[in-house]
Each structure stands twice: as structure tokens, then as C-alpha cells.
Amino acid sequence: MARIETLPVRIGEDLIIGGGHPIVVQTMCNTHTSDVAATVAQTLELAAAGAQLVRITVPGLQDVPCVAEIKRQLREAGCRVPLVADIHFSSQTAIAVAPIVEKVRINPGNFHPDHDQAREQFARFLAVCKQSGTAVRVGLNHGSLGRYITDRYGNTPHAMAMAAMEWLEMCIAADFYRVVVSLKASNTVVMVQAYRELAALMQQRGVVFPMHLGVTEAGGGDSGRIKSCVGIATLLQEGIGDTIRVSLTEPPVNELPVAQYLAMRGCSASPSSTGSASRLPSSLPADAGTGFGGANPAAAELSPSGPVDDGMLDAAICWGPKLLKREIDEIPDSAGLSDYLKDEIMQAARRRFYKPEYIACPGCGRTMYNLQETFEEVQRRTAHLKGLVIAVMGCIVNGPGEMADADWGYVGEGGGRVTIYRRSEPVLRHIPDTEAIDRLLELIEKDRVGQSLSES
Ligand code: SF4
Incomplete structure (x- = not known):
């Protein structure tokens, strides 16, 4: 399926998300931002491992000078990776940090419990970003939709898409288009449905912002990797997604090889020809090989920066989306997968639960x-x-x-x-x-x- 056309959004000087550009791989530091040395060191490690965008948390105004110092030291070290400030609740912090970083991630709905005041604060924030050339991610999660939305639409994928559209309309009204949008959930079915609805609503509106994909709170180990592959690959194979993060409860550098593999292979329903042949699905469905149509132009240049279990990731990328879309009810024995791997993929697609x-x-x-x-x-x-x-x-x-x-x-x-x-x-x-x-x-x-x- 062809990739959905999205607006190109410039992040700093060197990076563009959307507009048919290669899928951007990103991650987030887990250091304390007030610990400047640790955050600089981790950002350098992540950039060296291929992170094209690195997010750092900014809990409050007191951390804003640390962000400036982190950026100064990174640039002095010759590292040009764009920084994303992760903000929760405080529009003041978002406004203060916006001129320093290349992008700010916010959930505008939690700027203020009163919805009208949240809108006012978001408008003020957009004005600062417009002036400073800073990009914005409107990032909503299934777990943190405000009462304003859930009272109207329930806690549903539709509610997530509608909530995002309200903030995107404000961006359009402000003539501000440096915007990326995300609707993450830990439930792969909810996550996939929310992005599909959002993509359709933006297409109807005639303005399609690039989409940042992720299965949030996916956990770690094999389960976290498989869940991320199932959710993200389902959307990539439908042409949705311009930048991805694989969230793992592990050191962030572990996220990158999985995300890079997904950017490289997740768009296609067929397994990698370089994968572990003995572990790969041996009988592929009739439509294997269809997918992104080679529309991730950098795929050929990408390679995972660390070890990945490519057989496991390929199996999740191949069979997970078919289960999630209910095209099949079981992974056929002819796929040649172990019972463990079948169980993990079935659970990630929420078709059968074999453990908590x-x-x-x-x-x-x-x-x-x-x-x-x-x-x-x-x-x-x-x-x-x-x-x-x-x-x-x-x-x-x-x-x-x-x-x-x-x-x-x-x-x-x-x-x-x-x-x-x-x-x-x-x-x-x-x-x-x-x-x-x-x-x-x-x-x-x-x-x-x-x-x-x-x-x-
Ligand atoms: S829930 Fe986890 S990832 Fe989210 S802000 Fe808290 S510590 Fe960070």
C-alpha cells in the first residue's frame, strides 16, 4: 500500500519528518535532565547508535537552564542530533524551553484542567514556537485523555482521534504547520485503530500532519519488542507512519536496533531475506511482499546498530498484523514458529492471552x-x-x-x-x-x- 502523503516538517536544520522522507528513528533519555553530564553522555551514545532525534524530559522551569547547557555541550562535541523537550502539564515550561530545542512534545489537554484555559495556553505556546521555528509534537496517550473528551466520546480510539483533531485545528488556525502528531496506547488494537481514524480525519480535512508511531508502555524483553513490532508494522504496512519509537523498559540504546529494523523491514509483510532462515515463517501468505512499495527510501542504507533477533522480529512483523486485522485466527503450523513465539505474537495482537x-x-x-x-x-x-x-x-x-x-x-x-x-x-x-x-x-x-x- 502506498504511503499516506503527509506534510514535510523540518526539525532543526538537518532533519525532515514526513513528506515522503525516510522514516525517522527516535528514542528518549532516561537520565535526570538536571544531571547534565549524564544526559550529554547518554545523548551522545544514542546519537552514535543512530538515533535521529533524542527526547529528554523537562519536569519544570528549574530544568530549562540544564537543557540549554546540554545542548551547548552536545554541539561543542560536534553532535547535531535534534533535541525534543518532553513536557507534561506545565505550559510555562513548554514556552520557556521552546526557543532552546528543535521540538517540544506536549499533550495540550493536560496544560490545564479547564479546557478553555488549556486552549489559551496552547495558543500562547504555538505563538512562541512559530517565532522560534520550533516544531511541536501533539502527543496524546490513551491513558491520559481529559474528561472533556471522554465524557463526549468515551475512552475510545475515536475519542483519541477527535481530541487530536481539535489541537491540530488550532495549529491550522494559527497558520502553524511544524507539527507531528501521535496517539499512543499500550493496547495494539486501540493504538492501530486510533491512528487509522486520525489519518482518515486528517485526509478528509485536507491537511495531513506526519505521524509518530509507538506502542506505549510496551514493557521489555521479547514481549516488548514483539508488541511494538505488531502495532507499528500494522500501520506501516497501511502506509501510516513517518517517525517511530520503540519504547522498552530497558536502557534506551536497546530500543534503536529494533526501531531501525522496523524502519527497514516493518513496511513489508514479507520476512527479511537476510533473516535467520531456519526460524522464518516458511509458508508466507499469498500477499506476502506487498507493503510499502519501497517507499522508505533510506531502507537500503539502514542497518540495526546492535544485535536483533531478526527471526523473532520478522515473525512478529509478518504474522502480527494479519492477526490484529483478523485476516487469520491462528498462526499456521507451516510457519515453523515455536509455541512460545506463537503465544507471544497472539498475545501482542490481543487474540489469545497465555500470561498476564x-x-x-x-x-x-x-x-x-x-x-x-x-x-x-x-x-x-x-x-x-x-x-x-x-x-x-x-x-x-x-x-x-x-x-x-x-x-x-x-x-x-x-x-x-x-x-x-x-x-x-x-x-x-x-x-x-x-x-x-x-x-x-x-x-x-x-x-x-x-x-x-x-x-x-
Ligand atoms: S510514566 Fe514513566 S515514561 Fe512517563 S513520565 Fe513517568 S517515568 Fe517517565
Whole structure:
């Protein structure tokens, strides 16, 4: 399928997203932005590994001078990678940092609880970006849609697309077109549907901004990689997507080889000819080979910057989209995949659940504890709880809002303290992290006993 035509958006001097340009691969630092040396070092590492855009979190106004210093040191070191400031809630911070960085990522709906005031603040922010030549990502997540939207449309993919369209209309009205848009969700079905609706709405409107794709809070390991491949490749094969991030609860440099492989191969429904032949699907569907039509011009020049399990990624890219689109109900035995890989792809496409569903953010400069280690421990100790959705989130500021659909949430507060959520309600606050997983398991057990008693 041909790639959807989008506006070209210039990011700094050297990079263009959209407009038929090659898919841009990006990632995000997980260092504290106030730790300038660590953030500079990590950005250099990520740029060297092929990140074409690096995002850093900017929690508040006090961090803005650090961003200026990080950029100064990067440029002095000869690194020209564009920087994206990641802002939550504070329009003041967004406005202050906009002239320093090449792009700012915001969710305008959380600028203010009052929708009219959020609109006013967004308009002021756009005026600053227009003046400074800074690009903007309007980035909405399934878990953090405001009441203003969910009261009207429910917590649905349609609501996500409609919410984005409102902010995009404001950009058009302000004659501001340096805009990229994203609608991430951890549920691949929701994520794919939201982007499809958004693409259709923008096409009807006659202004199609480039789209940033990602499966948010995908977790880590094989599951995180497979879930990202299933969601992102489904859209790439439909011609949707101009820039991608694979979010993993791991060091950010691990995200890049997977994203590069997806940019290279995800547009096509057929496996790589350079993949591990013995592990590849041996019988491809009749339409194998159709896809992006070679429309990612840089694909030939791309290669993963680190090791990837290409057989696993190819299998997810090939079979995941067919399952997600319900073109098939099972991966055929003739594909030659292991039961483990079949189960993982089936679950990533949300067709069959063989273990708990995990939601885990990648962590960022707001994370105040060892997220990866904790997530791995939670997975080990809850592996038997098939049917539950368990979230592990890196910060108390955004974590609770972002873990839509989770039955249980482990949210690190920093300072060795944790809050446990049951759906959207905090049920245990400020408990020591040394006992948090035990307490979570006790609560889950109590809940299950209560449920089986009420059913009997
Ligand atoms: S939820 Fe995770 S990725 Fe999002 S802001 Fe908090 S720590 Fe960062």
C-alpha cells in the first residue's frame, strides 16, 4: 500500500519528518535532565547508535537552564542530533524551553484542567514556537485523555482521534504547520485503530500532519519488542507512519536496533531475506511482499546498530498484523514458529492471552528507582496470574494517568516508596519498596478470593 502523503516538517536544520522522507528513528533519555553530564553522555551514545532525534524530559522551569547547557555541550562535541523537550502539564515550561530545542512534545489537554484555559495556553505556546521555528509534537496517550473528551466520546480510539483533531485545528488556525502528531496506547488494537481514524480525519480535512508511531508502555524483553513490532508494522504496512519509537523498559540504546529494523523491514509483510532462515515463517501468505512499495527510501542504507533477533522480529512483523486485522485466527503450523513465539505474537495482537498482560513505561528523567529491575521482579512473581493486566510505572506524576486498562498498578514514587493502584484508585500509599510486591500479591489474592466467593 502506498504511503499516506503527509506534510514535510523540518526539525532543526538537518532533519525532515514526513513528506515522503525516510522514516525517522527516535528514542528518549532516561537520565535526570538536571544531571547534565549524564544526559550529554547518554545523548551522545544514542546519537552514535543512530538515533535521529533524542527526547529528554523537562519536569519544570528549574530544568530549562540544564537543557540549554546540554545542548551547548552536545554541539561543542560536534553532535547535531535534534533535541525534543518532553513536557507534561506545565505550559510555562513548554514556552520557556521552546526557543532552546528543535521540538517540544506536549499533550495540550493536560496544560490545564479547564479546557478553555488549556486552549489559551496552547495558543500562547504555538505563538512562541512559530517565532522560534520550533516544531511541536501533539502527543496524546490513551491513558491520559481529559474528561472533556471522554465524557463526549468515551475512552475510545475515536475519542483519541477527535481530541487530536481539535489541537491540530488550532495549529491550522494559527497558520502553524511544524507539527507531528501521535496517539499512543499500550493496547495494539486501540493504538492501530486510533491512528487509522486520525489519518482518515486528517485526509478528509485536507491537511495531513506526519505521524509518530509507538506502542506505549510496551514493557521489555521479547514481549516488548514483539508488541511494538505488531502495532507499528500494522500501520506501516497501511502506509501510516513517518517517525517511530520503540519504547522498552530497558536502557534506551536497546530500543534503536529494533526501531531501525522496523524502519527497514516493518513496511513489508514479507520476512527479511537476510533473516535467520531456519526460524522464518516458511509458508508466507499469498500477499506476502506487498507493503510499502519501497517507499522508505533510506531502507537500503539502514542497518540495526546492535544485535536483533531478526527471526523473532520478522515473525512478529509478518504474522502480527494479519492477526490484529483478523485476516487469520491462528498462526499456521507451516510457519515453523515455536509455541512460545506463537503465544507471544497472539498475545501482542490481543487474540489469545497465555500470561498476564504487562504495561510498563520505559522510564525517563522522572523515574526515581530501578524500574527495569523492579519490572522484571514483578513479572517473575506474577507470571501465574493469567488474565490480569499489571502495570509498573516509573513515576507518580504521570504513571497513574498513563496506565489505562490496568487491573493493578505498581507506581514508584521515589525515595524507596511505592503506591499500589487497583484500576484507577490508589489502595496503598507510600509503602516501602522492599515490601511492595508482597503487598501487591496479597491484594490480588484477596481480590480473587472475594470474587470466587461472590460467584459461588
Ligand atoms: S510514566 Fe514513566 S515514561 Fe512517563 S513520565 Fe513517568 S517515568 Fe517517565
